[in-house]
Amino acid sequence: MTAVRSPIHGQWSSRLAFILAATGSAVGLGNIWKFPYTAGENGGGAFVLVYLLCVALIGIPVMISEVLLGRRGRRSPINTMRELAGEERAPGPWFLLGWLGVVAGVLILSFYSVIAGWALGYLVRAASGAFTGIDAEGSAAMFAGLIGDPERLLAWHTVFMVLTVVIVARGVKSGLERAVTIMMPALLLIMVGLFVYAMGTPGFSEGVNYLFAFDMSAIVNRPETVLDAMGQAFFTLSLGMGAIMIYGSYLPKQASIPQTVVVIALADTLVALLAGMVIFPIVFSNGLAPGSGPGLVFETLPLAFGQMDFGVAIASAFFLLLALAALTSAISIIEPLVAWLVENRGMSRVLAAATAGIVIWLLGIGSLLSFNILAEYTVFFGRTFFDALDFLTSNIMLPLGGLLIALFAAWMMSRSSTEEELAVTERTRGAYNVWRFLVRYVTPVGVGLVLLYGLIQ
Numbered sequence: 001m002t003a004v005r006s007p008i009h010g011q012w013s014s015r016l017a018f019i020l021a022a023t024g025s026a027v028g029l030g031n032i033w034k035f036p037y038t039a040g041e042n043g044g045g046a047f048v049l050v051y052l053l054c055v056a057l058i059g060i061p062v063m064i065s066e067v068l069l070g071r072r073g074r075r076s077p078i079n080t081m082r083e084l085a086g087e088e089r090a091p092g093p094w095f096l097l098g099w100l101g102v103v104a105g106v107l108i109l110s111f112y113s114v115i116a117g118w119a120l121g122y123l124v125r126a127a128s129g130a131f132t133g134i135d136a137e138g139s140a141a142m143f144a145g146l147i148g149d150p151e152r153l154l155a156w157h158t159v160f161m162v163l164t165v166v167i168v169a170r171g172v173k174s175g176l177e178r179a180v181t182i183m184m185p186a187l188l189l190i191m192v193g194l195f196v197y198a199m200g201t202p203g204f205s206e207g208v209n210y211l212f213a214f215d216m217s218a219i220v221n222r223p224e225t226v227l228d229a230m231g232q233a234f235f236t237l238s239l240g241m242g243a244i245m246i247y248g249s250y251l252p253k254q255a256s257i258p259q260t261v262v263v264i265a266l267a268d269t270l271v272a273l274l275a276g277m278v279i280f281p282i283v284f285s286n287g288l289a290p291g292s293g294p295g296l297v298f299e300t301l302p303l304a305f306g307q308m309d310f311g312v313a314i315a316s317a318f319f320l321l322l323a324l325a326a327l328t329s330a331i332s333i334i335e336p337l338v339a340w341l342v343e344n345r346g347m348s349r350v351l352a353a354a355t356a357g358i359v360i361w362l363l364g365i366g367s368l369l370s371f372n373i374l375a376e377y378t379v380f381f382g383r384t385f386f387d388a389l390d391f392l393t394s395n396i397m398l399p400l401g402g403l404l405i406a407l408f409a410a411w412m413m414s415r416s417s418t419e420e421e422l423a424v425t426e427r428t429r430g431a432y433n434v435w436r437f438l439v440r441y442v443t444p445v446g447v448g449l450v451l452l453y454g455l456i457q
């Protein structure tokens, strides 16, 4: 019964390489850009609590399932699902789960690249000393200037997509593995440094309190908070669209999946919480509004950088690392489609990466225009094109994908298959049973209810 498929796009050289790559995928704009602004829009603490619960009770078990499916299938998510469905005698249409992920990936990367472009634009501003002595109004004006200029946004979006395509075209191993080894620790170091700075600001305790004080009324007043928090958990952990599945397909057989996943989830959560504990103290110290939306990080951090010693160097390093963190996520978002084009369309990796890149680049133009020319144009319940894509992918498609992944691992695969893939021993049987219970019952019921509720709203 043992599946002996070998990976066809290469393999990570070690468990550590997988941890770094998957952490590179998880840690990105979701942690530093999206987490603070979504928390801010949802009033802080209540959102954070639900988000943390979702990471622990749903995110980690689903991530274990997604890596498990990937490593067992050893193909692009579409073909992995096809193979596994056949092997486990599950209904054929399960392969559509792979397609759901590919479509979600195309949609996500189209706007993700635009935001990553903001980070690139800010890198230039940081390096030229534009933040020095800036005040809250100046900072807001600088941000408005950037997003109000479609040509500049298009230029940065293009640069970012080209970088993504070039790395993906070169294959998994050579570029990527090495890059993440250096970048991830550097990013963490700067975040800790910024945290130390934030501790010295007058708004520190207010900021931290905002982030961690659980206030039930926030949820009662805005029940969508729960959907936002769940969506954030899936988005930040890169779950539900096949990115983690395909990275799992490059994982060597000996590596322990559960331990690896816990390390990745903890690292990701740590970066998000650090980002929050940097941003909100600066927000409150400068009398800014926490709920100001996607510009939050870009409007607040320059205030801090503009005041500190070596601010130009630190700010430049920060935006460089933010762009790089986005890049290590972007390559994982595009990889399922690229792998499928190679497997099923006989394309070379280079052609596959370029094809996927062009489609995504075109779609991204819609998002970048929704910050200026098309800002008044709403496509989906009063949302701009960008907001609609973000909502549809993070809050609907990723949770749905994650739910289906959990259902497949828990109900379609035989117990012996999952036990084998997770290398369960007498010592780890208890933990296995906890995982199985969570994916069998807690994930489907939890995600199902929140999704249903969200759709009714």
Ligand code: PHE
Residues within 6 Å of the ligand: 025, 026, 027, 028, 029, 030, 031, 108, 234, 235, 236, 237, 238, 239, 241, 243, 329, 330, 332, 333
């Ligand atoms: N996890 C990434 C981030 O937080 C985004 C991402 C989503 C990556 C889905 C892969 C898949 O920035």
